[in-house]
Amino acid sequence: MLRNREIQHFAILMFLIFAAGSTFIFILNPIAGIISVITFLLIMGCSFFYTFRRYEEIKKLSNYLRMLSNGDHALDIRDNREGELSILKNEIYKVTLMLSKQGELLKKEKEQLADALSDISHQLKTPLTSMTVMTDLLSNDNLTKEKRIEFTKNIEAQLERMEWLLTSLLKLSKIDAGTVTFKKNKVLVSQLIQKAINPLLIPMEIKEQKLIVEGDEKTSFTGDMNWSVEAIINIVKNCIEHTPKGGTISITFHENPLYTEIKISDNGIGIEKEDLPYVFKRFYKGKNASKDSVGIGLAMAKSIISNQNGDINVTSQKNQGTEFSMKFYKNISD
Numbered sequence: 570m571l572r573n574r575e576i577q578h579f580a581i582l583m584f585l586i587f588a589a590g591s592t593f594i595f596i597l598n599p600i601a602g603i604i605s606v607i608t609f610l611l612i613m614g615c616s617f618f619y620t621f622r623r624y625e626e627i628k629k630l631s632n633y634l635r636m637l638s639n640g641d642h643a644l645d646i647r648d649n650r651e652g653e654l655s656i657l658k659n660e661i662y663k664v665t666l667m668l669s670k671q672g673e674l675l676k677k678e679k680e681q682l683a684d685a686l687s688d689i690s691h692q693l694k695t696p697l698t699s700m701t702v703m704t705d706l707l708s709n710d711n712l713t714k715e716k717r718i719e720f721t722k723n724i725e726a727q728l729e730r731m732e733w734l735l736t737s738l739l740k741l742s743k744i745d746a747g748t749v750t751f752k753k754n755k756v757l758v759s760q761l762i763q764k765a766i767n768p769l770l771i772p773m774e775i776k777e778q779k780l781i782v783e784g785d786e787k788t789s790f791t792g793d794m795n796w797s798v799e800a801i802i803n804i805v806k807n808c809i810e811h812t813p814k815g816g817t818i819s820i821t822f823h824e825n826p827l828y829t830e831i832k833i834s835d836n837g838i839g840i841e842k843e844d845l846p847y848v849f850k851r852f853y854k855g856k857n858a859s860k861d862s863v864g865i866g867l868a869m870a871k872s873i874i875s876n877q878n879g880d881i882n883v884t885s886q887k888n889q890g891t892e893f894s895m896k897f898y899k900n901i902s903d
Contacts, residue, residue: 765801803866812837
């Protein structure tokens with residue numbers, strides 16, 4: 570404590586004042602001089618005592634900050650007493666909690682990134698291996714024309730799958746990074762459904778599936794038409810894949826003062842009960858997933874809907890069908 574310049578200057582100043590005052594008082598009145606010396610010593614003692622305690626608290630605070638910089642966020646320095654040091658301790662503790670939470674989030678993000686990279690490499694490895702094998706086979710001069718056509722079409726299909734996967738991952742990464750600006754326009758649900766199902770009519774026709782669309786043409790919500798189409802396409806595609814030949818896919822929608830709801834349902838094989846909590850998890854493939862599924866379409870749909878003040882839920886019963894319910898909530902100011 571005495572190494573502090575402020576304390577040294579204070580002690581020297583007090584000593585000079587004490588020496589000058591005591592000399593003068595002793596000359597006038599010895600008894601008064603003795604009393605003044607005792608009073609001065611008491612004042613100096615109390616001053617040094619409280620200064621010492623304050624510097625001890627600052628020292629503890631300095632050690633705490635040193636431990637904090639080393640990554641130890643478990644310490645608690647909260648102080649319920651009054652005073653500037655107590656306020657400073659509480660503020661530092663708040664910053665500590667914030668840093669701790671940010672550290673945990675960063676750790677989770679790193680783990681998620683590692684898992685995502687692992688999943689992506691796995692998803693790309695399968696078609697790449699398949700294409701490598703077929704490319705080797707195509708180099709065989711004795712290969713028949715029919716087989717060459719078959720292998721060429723297979724390679725094209727694998728390339729299309731890889732392109733779709735990489736495009737979807739790019740879109741998801743943009744959404745996760747917050748670089749996508751979702752428009753806030755009036756979206757008519759009838760137009761949204763029409764734009765979404767147009768590219769899916771042929772797959773439904775091939776499987777002889779029936780499509781039922783019901784809802785008021787005036788039903789609308791505030792959002793982004795193009796991104797919403799992307800979400801609906803992914804959900805309807807999931808229904809097409811899990812609904813057998815001759816099945817039915819239904820789309821209904823309605824609006825109330827709180828939200829606009831769109832329901833997409835099928836009478837397909839359904840989702841296993843243990844898979845339901847994870848259907849929107851990226852790269853998750855349930856027991857009933859098709860062999861070509863990569864588990865990214867529903868995850869993208871959820872991200873798109875969530876970023877438009879909405880949410881999505883799913884209910885399903887085995888061999889009876891699945892229903893996706895999307896709600897786009899209205900702003901109070903609207």
